Amino acid sequence: MKRRNFIKNASLTGVGIAVGSTLSSCGEIKSEEPKPTAAPEKASLPIVIATWDVKRAVATAGEALQNGEGILSALEKGCNIEEEDESNQTVGKGGRPDRDGNVTLDASIMDKHGNCGSVVYMQNITHAISVAKKVMEDTPHVMLAGKGAEQFAVESGMKRENLLTEKSKKEWEKWLEEKEYKPIINIENHDTIGMLAMDENGDISGACTTSGLAYKMAGRVGDSPIIGSGLFVDNEIGAAVATGMGEEVVKTVGSFLVVELMRQGKTPQEACEEAIMRIIDKPNSNYKNVQVAYIAINKKGETGYYSIHEGFSMTKFQNNENVNIKSDFYNKK
Ligand code: SD4
Numbered sequence: 001m002k003r004r005n006f007i008k009n010a011s012l013t014g015v016g017i018a019v020g021s022t023l024s025s026c027g028e029i030k031s032e033e034p035k036p037t038a039a040p041e042k043a044s045l046p047i048v049i050a051t052w053d054v055k056r057a058v059a060t061a062g063e064a065l066q067n068g069e070g071i072l073s074a075l076e077k078g079c080n081i082e083e084e085d086e087s088n089q090t091v092g093k094g095g096r097p098d099r100d101g102n103v104t105l106d107a108s109i110m111d112k113h114g115n116c117g118s119v120v121y122m123q124n125i126t127h128a129i130s131v132a133k134k135v136m137e138d139t140p141h142v143m144l145a146g147k148g149a150e151q152f153a154v155e156s157g158m159k160r161e162n163l164l165t166e167k168s169k170k171e172w173e174k175w176l177e178e179k180e181y182k183p184i185i186n187i188e189n190h191d192t193i194g195m196l197a198m199d200e201n202g203d204i205s206g207a208c209t210t211s212g213l214a215y216k217m218a219g220r221v222g223d224s225p226i227i228g229s230g231l232f233v234d235n236e237i238g239a240a241v242a243t244g245m246g247e248e249v250v251k252t253v254g255s256f257l258v259v260e261l262m263r264q265g266k267t268p269q270e271a272c273e274e275a276i277m278r279i280i281d282k283p284n285s286n287y288k289n290v291q292v293a294y295i296a297i298n299k300k301g302e303t304g305y306y307s308i309h310e311g312f313s314m315t316k317f318q319n320n321e322n323v324n325i326k327s328d329f330y331n332k333k
Contacts, residue, residue: 043301096210
């Protein structure tokens with residue numbers, strides 16, 4: 001077998017060689033020989049993981065992959081499930097509004113080639129992830145905002161809808177009665193969908209969709225549509241996606257950080273933990289009041305997840321099993 005092919009196959013199947021030390025960051029082969037180590041189990045593919053308890057969405061994406069659908073279409077279908085679900089008040093239709101009563105959506109998607117697309121502060125369109133995908137596929141741009149994103153969505157055949165449901169409206173009206181303006185993401189009030197998938201070929205892509213921080217200021221954009229913060233995919237290394245208080249994620253470029261830590265040899269679990277520690281260890285860190293969580297996958301199909309506070313969970317589809325797993329967390333008090 002040609003050396004280049006051997007290394008490529010080994011990285012796909014998880015055969016135990018030090019892949020990171022044999023490939024430079026631009027993918028060129030260095031001169032040293034790969035060193036065999038104890039062979040870990042070959043990961044069973046496909047794998048889909050997502051933030052929070054979104055079993056239906058994850059199963060939809062996982063089954064689409066099993067049926068041979070493309071990875072981006074599988075991710076889109078999975079995210080669409082939550083975007084349409086009005087009972088999910090942090091994504092798509094039914095999402096909680098900003099403090100002026102407008103539901104504004106952020107979403108991003110990134111593929112195995114490093115292509116990406118996102119929408120920020122978009123209103124009146126339920127399927128934000130589908131618009132982000134179209135930005136990636138059909139435009140020369142990476143990010144569309146506000147009215148421009150909405151116009152592009154309509155021109156692409158999507159319909160305008162009122163995203164503010166009665167339930168979210170009533171809650172917002174009640175919130176308006178409170179005097180102090182203090183929108184925070186704590187332990188219960190959020191569940192942005194971040195979804196990462198690895199297909200049968202071992203290729204990785206990711207998606208993220210949200211209505212963002214409830215009762216945010218008009219115009220506020222979070223981490224979710226910002227490539228490197230809310231989502232990052234490097235098909236040679238792995239991928240990560242964030243949920244929680246976007247401001248803290250942006251300040252540490254969290255998802256890029258998780259992937260770079262994996263590049264340095266950390267497992268997905270270690271990388272998620274270290275990225276959370278960056279937030280906690282900051283001088284004047286506000287971590288006691290906010291929740292942030294990461295999930296990650298590496299090229300061997302290993303996964304990791306970690307949060308600041310209790311209450312976070314990850315859903316994982318692999319081997320025809322679809323399970324929700326409670327995350328370990330930092331703040332044990
Ligand atoms: C944001 N990270 O807008 C998003 C919110 C979130 O679960 O994750 N909600 O900051």
